[in-house]
Amino acid sequence: MELNRIICGDVLEEMKRIPSNSIHLAITSPPYNVGKNYDNHNDKMNYKEYLDWLMNVWRETKRVLVSGGRFAMNIAPTGIKDFTPIHHDFTNQLREINMIFRTEIIWYKQTMLKRTAWGSFKSPANPHIVPSWEYILIFSKDKPGLQGDEKNADISKEEFMKFTDGVWYISPETQRNGHPAPFPEELIYRLIKFYSYKGNAVLDMFGGTGTVAVVSHKTGRNFIHIDISSEYCKTAQQRLDKIKNQHKINQYA
Numbered sequence: 001m002e003l004n005r006i007i008c009g010d011v012l013e014e015m016k017r018i019p020s021n022s023i024h025l026a027i028t029s030p031p032y033n034v035g036k037n038y039d040n041h042n043d044k045m046n047y048k049e050y051l052d053w054l055m056n057v058w059r060e061t062k063r064v065l066v067s068g069g070r071f072a073m074n075i076a077p078t079g080i081k082d083f084t085p086i087h088h089d090f091t092n093q094l095r096e097i098n099m100i101f102r103t104e105i106i107w108y109k110q111t112m113l114k115r116t117a118w119g120s121f122k123s124p125a126n127p128h129i130v131p132s133w134e135y136i137l138i139f140s141k142d143k144p145g146l147q148g149d150e151k152n153a154d155i156s157k158e159e160f161m162k163f164t165d166g167v168w169y170i171s172p173e174t175q176r177n178g179h180p181a182p183f184p185e186e187l188i189y190r191l192i193k194f195y196s197y198k199g200n201a202v203l204d205m206f207g208g209t210g211t212v213a214v215v216s217h218k219t220g221r222n223f224i225h226i227d228i229s230s231e232y233c234k235t236a237q238q239r240l241d242k243i244k245n246q247h248k249i250n251q252y253a
């Protein structure tokens with residue numbers, strides 16, 4: 001499959017075309033099934049149907065990863081009153097297919113100022129914890145180590161030391177580009193630098209408006225971006241074209 005392309009299509013249909021053992025790092029955030037207003041997806045499926053659908057995506061993800069390849073999944077428990085631990089359910093699914101669960105990074109979003117749901121305010125009757133964080137669950141295929149040429153390890157000492165602290169303070173993305181849940185670039189930058197070598201192939205199978213594609217390009221990695229929405233794919237392509245043009249201008253400046 002040709003790399004560095006924005007592919008507009010259904011995740012399972014398009015993943016079929018990716019050769020086995022060809023991706024070094026998959027990074028994604030699947031739809032959370034909380035009724036978000038996506039362009040072309042029902043985000044309120046029956047929970048069992050939702051889990052079964054994603055189990056097929058995890059199986060495909062394992063197939064396309066190289067041995068030692070990583071899967072970084074951004075997910076958070078949903079619901080405050082009706083707490084739904086989808087992060088546990090996904091972890092169990094991935095362990096069921098023998099992916100190695102390496103760690104969980106806590107993405108602390110620092111959004112507590114905007115809180116509204118207190119439950120029983122100032123009383124132990126039924127107080128609520130507000131989900132001010134999300135997880136990045138990290139899995140490996142077959143073995144923990146990823147082979148690569150050390151001359152393509154491009155993380156600095158300062159970055160390495162900072163990123164090994166498992167709580168990452170990163171504000172949510174403010175430039176939404178018409179999407180309800182885009183990744184902040186900083187989050188993807190850290191995952192790419194920490195878990196892959198320059199020249200590696202990075203996949204986002206629910207790519208949205210293309211943050212993984214854009215940061216892969218900026219950091220000298222190859223990417224495959226898949227999303228079902230032609231609107232989001234158009235935005236992703238525009239973001240990519242913009243940074244490619246900037247790159248050309250800088251080269252000739």
Ligand SMILES: C[S@@+](CC[C@H](N)C(=O)[O-])C[C@H]1O[C@@H](n2cnc3c(N)ncnc32)[C@H](O)[C@@H]1O
Pocket residue numbers: 009010011012028029030031032038039040041179181182183184205206207208209210211212226227228229232
């Ligand atoms: C949580 S969002 C990902 C956002 C992305 N991380 C970003 O930075 O823009 C989930 C994405 O999954 C896409 N999606 C939903 N169902 C899909 C399917 N069957 N195949 C491919 N993409 C799908 C949605 O269009 C949505 O953009």
